[in-house]
Amino acid sequence: MTGNEIAERLAPRLAEACGATGVTVDDIRTMTGGAAREAWRLDCSIHGDGAEPVRRTFVALLFRPGGQGRFSGVDEAVLLQAAADVGVPVPRVACAGEEELGRPYYVMEYVEGETIGRRLVRDERFARIRAALPEQLGNALAAIHRVPIDALGFLPRPPEGKPVARAAIDEVVEIYRAIAMDPHPAFELAIRWLLRRVPETTDTTLVHGDFRIGNVMVHEQDGLRAVLDWELAHVGDPIQDLGWACVRSWRFGRDDLACGGVGRREDLVAAYEKASGRTVDPEALRFWEVFGNLHWGVITLMQVRPFLDKTYRSIELAGIGRRAAETEWELLNLIEGKGV
Amino acid sequence: MHDRPNIPELLDAVQRFLDEEVVPATSGRKQFLARVAANCVRMVDRELAMERKQFEEAWHGMNRLFGSESAPSDRIERGMAVSGRLELLCERIQDGEFDEDSEHYDLILAFVRERVREKLQVSNPKLLEADAKRGIE
Numbered sequence: 001m002t003g004n005e006i007a008e009r010l011a012p013r014l015a016e017a018c019g020a021t022g023v024t025v026d027d028i029r030t031m032t033g034g035a036a037r038e039a040w041r042l043d044c045s046i047h048g049d050g051a052e053p054v055r056r057t058f059v060a061l062l063f064r065p066g067g068q069g070r071f072s073g074v075d076e077a078v079l080l081q082a083a084a085d086v087g088v089p090v091p092r093v094a095c096a097g098e099e100e101l102g103r104p105y106y107v108m109e110y111v112e113g114e115t116i117g118r119r120l121v122r123d124e125r126f127a128r129i130r131a132a133l134p135e136q137l138g139n140a141l142a143a144i145h146r147v148p149i150d151a152l153g154f155l156p157r158p159p160e161g162k163p164v165a166r167a168a169i170d171e172v173v174e175i176y177r178a179i180a181m182d183p184h185p186a187f188e189l190a191i192r193w194l195l196r197r198v199p200e201t202t203d204t205t206l207v208h209g210d211f212r213i214g215n216v217m218v219h220e221q222d223g224l225r226a227v228l229d230w231e232l233a234h235v236g237d238p239i240q241d242l243g244w245a246c247v248r249s250w251r252f253g254r255d256d257l258a259c260g261g262v263g264r265r266e267d268l269v270a271a272y273e274k275a276s277g278r279t280v281d282p283e284a285l286r287f288w289e290v291f292g293n294l295h296w297g298v299i300t301l302m303q304v305r306p307f308l309d310k311t312y313r314s315i316e317l318a319g320i321g322r323r324a325a326e327t328e329w330e331l332l333n334l335i336e337g338k339g340v
Numbered sequence: 341m342h343d344r345p346n347i348p349e350l351l352d353a354v355q356r357f358l359d360e361e362v363v364p365a366t367s368g369r370k371q372f373l374a375r376v377a378a379n380c381v382r383m384v385d386r387e388l389a390m391e392r393k394q395f396e397e398a399w400h401g402m403n404r405l406f407g408s409e410s411a412p413s414d415r416i417e418r419g420m421a422v423s424g425r426l427e428l429l430c431e432r433i434q435d436g437e438f439d440e441d442s443e444h445y446d447l448i449l450a451f452v453r454e455r456v457r458e459k460l461q462v463s464n465p466k467l468l469e470a471d472a473k474r475g476i477e
Contacts, residue, residue, distance in 0.1 A: 183426035185452045188433035196440070255470060319376040322383065325459035326467055332453050338476045 001062075001101065003028040006040060009100045010060060010107060014044060017094040017107075018056075022047040031059065036069060037231075038062045041110065057110035058094060065103040069231050071154040073104035076230050079152060080108070083206075083227070088143040091217075091226050111226045117214040121252040121261035129223045134263030136224035137216070137245065138271025144227070145205040145238040145276060156234040158204070164237045165198045168291060176298045179305055186328035190294050193335045199237065199284040207236040212250045213260030239280060242272060243288025248330045249296055249323075255339070290334050297327030348385055355381040387462045391415075394458045398422055401451050402429075405444075426455070 007025035015023040024045040031039040040060045045053035063073035071079075077096035084090050096106035120126050120133075149155060158164045173191055209232030217226040246258045246265055254261035259268040269280045300323045307317035333339045345353065358378035363371055395418050399411050402425050409425075412418050429448075432438060438448045460468050471477070 183423060183430045185426060185429050185433060185448075186456050188430045189438070189449065189452060192433060192436065192439055253470070255474065315373050315377050315380065319380055322459070322463035325456055325463050328456045329453075329460055329467065329471075332449065332456060333471075333476060336449065339471070339474060 003030070003040065006060065006062070006101065007042060010042070010095075010105075011044075013095045013097065013100060014042075014058065014107065015046075018046050020046045020048055024053070026055075036064050037073070042107070058107050059091070059110050060105055060107045062101060063104040070156050070234070072098075073106055074098060075152075075154040076233075077106035077108075079147075079155075079230055079233060080106075082147050082152060083144060083230075086143055086146045086148075088147070089140055089224055089226050091228075111217045113217040113219040113225050115214060115217055115228065117212075117250055117261070118252045120213055120218055121254050121257075125220050126218065129218065129220055130262045132223045133218065134259050134267035135271040137211075137259065137263075138268050138273075139275045140216075140224060140227055141208075141211060141238075141241050141245070141272055142275035142278075144208050144211070144241065145278075147206040149206050149235055152206070155206070158234075158236055163198050164201050164204060165240075165287065165291070166195075168236065168240070169194050169198070172291070172295050172298050175302065179298075180301050181308060184297075184324065184328060186331050187294060187297060190290060190331040190335060194287065194291055194294070197283065197287050199239070199281070199287055201237045201239070201284070203238065203278070204235055205238045207234055207238060207240050209233050209236075209241070210244070211241045212245050212247065213252070213262060214250050237284075237288070238276075238278070239284045240288045240291070242268065242280065242285055243290075244292040244295075246285075246289050247292040247296055249293075249326065286334070290331060293327045293330050293334065297324045297331070300324045300327070347388060351381050351385045351388075355385070383462055386465070390458075390461060394461070395422065398455060398458065401454060405447065405451055 007028045011023045011025055015021070024047065025042050026045055027041075027043040029041055031041050038061070040062065042058045042060060044056050044058060046056055047053045061073060061076075063069070069076075074096045077093045080090045080093050084092065091108035091111050094107045094109065096104075098104045114120055114126070120130070158167045162170075169191065176187065208227065208230065210229050211227065215227070215229040216224055217228060219225050245260055245268060248255065251257060251261035257263055258265040265285075269285065272278070273280055300320050304317055304321035306312035307314065307321065355378050358374050358381065362374040363378070366374055395411075399418075399422065402422075403409060406425065406429070409421075412421050433448070438445055457468065
């Protein structure tokens, strides 16, 4: 579907959502084109009664029909709304549906800022706001973990009969065994380490699943503006999100700052504890950080498979192929207690 | 057998072309992919330079821990032989034979660390340098 066709079909829905007499899409262009979802930017004029039109920018996310995700794009819009309702900074959803485009979609307000981790961690223009980010991230996570999950029936839930963390290990190990082309003794050691330390959590909440620098929109003046990329959301152990935020692969060279290269692990934990009222057990956090590094390593092995199977022979995928070693190294550091 | 340029020289030419001509002439996604491509070429160069030494060290390490075996002479067979022995190690770790309370845990950890170090020497030596500065070797 072309940009013009998308614009034409979404304009009436946007007009309805804005309570406007009409919406003109002045410009539409593609932002990113992934296999599972496409993002389009729409610059619009919102027409009211008589007065000058108001200019607003939206982002439309279009999902592959049928979808590969664990829940649909329309469900994701419901999730964003539920998150907004308890104060999680997220883009405001304007409308969602499927019929208009023949595939699930939702449209949200465009949020200005930076998502690219390398710039957030290194650029001088973010130096001032970096100091505030760990607290903002901790507050946002506490809000995410307050989202009521009973009405969100589409979220994947842990199986009954075993601890949540054990189910998470089993899921990642199953994927690893199915897709790995080479032996990874460091992963095997990490799996044994994890199996001996499964936290007995009964406290389950919404888990964002991919909460990290790189998936948050940050503005150089006021910092965290929106938490993005909700497609891995599920019900689980809230500490999983804190561990994932500290995985080494998103420190962008600032390895001394475990919280996404912008702050110390302790800063994130302190802010989270204060905002959530929970006490974070350091052992559980370590468990989930090790789990996160293993999970990310397995994801890199998954990402290179289409290249190895010759179904998608991009140089980008080839380049990912040998990144698993970085997570193996970090796993050894963590289980030996080396480094931060 | 072949005339110059030799393999490292050819790789160097490709890498320079990508870094010095393609990267400055492109932007956005194309530029990013050109950087990835140049990095892949550097990886091949490092792997070829270190291949023999890394194989010998891995093989000796495995002989010390798991008993002596003679090494194949063919390059491809060598790679497969190392993988095969590492597969066996993986199975033994899965079976719990090298858990933290086992006698050989520290030796296995050190051995595995060396093998991962070898991979990073090829794929991302900067990460090793950064960790060495933090006292992690």
